[in-house]
């Protein structure tokens with residue numbers, strides 16, 4: 001059951017904003033993805049009654065013997081004044097389309113008054129870093145056709161913590177900071193946002209409140225679990241996620257499993273697994289095995305997460321990656337277009353074809369001889385962008 005009749009491949013949502021991909025390349029009809037033996041119901045869940053084993057949706061009620069909660073998350077504004085009102089979110093397909101149109105409109109306005117466009121991205125996790133890089137390349141590209149306004153566009157990435165939150169490896173983090181700075185993306189680290197206004201983001205610098213003027217503000221500062229789970233009589237873990245047993249079962253309700261962003265799943269080292277697609281995809285397979293065991297009257301096995309690596313796209317300037325024990329920094333000297341088969345890597349499924357990737361995947365094959373990938377530590381990051389070459 002899902003409110004949408006399509007599956008959204010979020011790691012390619014950036015390319016919908018920049019116009020490199022169309023919505024149909026990142027959203028695949030669920031009817032074609034699920035096997036014929038699965039009945040798909042398009043409906044919006046309104047409440048879940050765990051005690052009576054009933055899911056209530058806008059199209060009626062559904063009784064169940066077993067239930068998997070996979071309701072995902074939504075943007076978290078942390079109650080910051082003006083954030084929900086004035087910042088654009090970047091989570092769902094309509095968000096990407098809205099953001100694209102908003103940036104194009106603001107570019108046009110900026111061009112009219114002969115001023116550069118100012119974009120602020122709040123939150124330097126993976127989504128914020130990648131979005132800042134992609135927006136920067138897009139609005140500055142001559143193809144944007146916006147003349148001087150586009151050329152002088154300013155992209156600011158704001159983060160409350162003193163460092164980027166992604167990538168996690170310190171050397172890759174340094175390479176990412178260098179790459180962003182070399183492209184004149186302004187980094188404001190250790191600058192918690194106190195308020196968002198129609199034309200500015202207010203950040204705190206020690207005792208001082210500093211306004212960052214902005215025509216476009218995008219909120220990528222974190223997510224919280226789908227609010228539907230808050231009403232459930234279950235234990236909660238960090239960030240209000242449903243705390244599950246290592247078997248993904250919800251305590252007190254062994255017939256209910258929770259997976260993905262909605263679940264706080266122990267990592268078996270005293271912490272909890274992150275809310276990422278890489279975790280969600282593996283949990284989905286584990287939940288299917290657990291259901292099989294429960295139906296057969298066996299005890300489900302604990303879920304074991306296998307981290308497969310991390311890839312962070314940095315727009316046209318390249319990417320940083322950590323996989324198979326290697327840390328890699330890659331770039332395409334002076335080329336446009338992105339260059340590697342990262343959609344697979346980013347969910348930790350390196351090299352495995354997926355029906356869900358559709359045309360997107362075929363666009364990401366590296367062009368021989370133009371891609372350079374260096375192992376961090378052995379080769380220095382070299383920025384070959386036109387901006388770097390002239391400075």
Ligand SMILES: Cc1cc2nc3c(=O)[nH]c(=O)nc-3n(C[C@H](O)[C@H](O)[C@H](O)COP(=O)(O)OP(=O)(O)OC[C@H]3O[C@@H](n4cnc5c(N)ncnc54)[C@H](O)[C@@H]3O)c2cc1C
Pocket residue numbers: 001002003004010011012013014043044045046070071072073090091092127226228259260261262275276277278279280346347
């Ligand atoms: C722009 C972006 C890029 C990302 N890139 C990466 C990446 O590169 N690698 C990575 O590991 N992670 C990435 N993530 C995170 C990743 O998308 C999530 O961790 C993952 O999608 C979580 O899966 P899920 O199944 O828990 O939730 P979701 O994928 O959010 O699915 C939840 C589903 O529940 C449905 N739903 C919600 N409420 C209702 C309701 N009331 N009734 C019916 N249906 C409902 C929704 O329509 C949706 O289909 C990215 C996220 C974003 C926003």
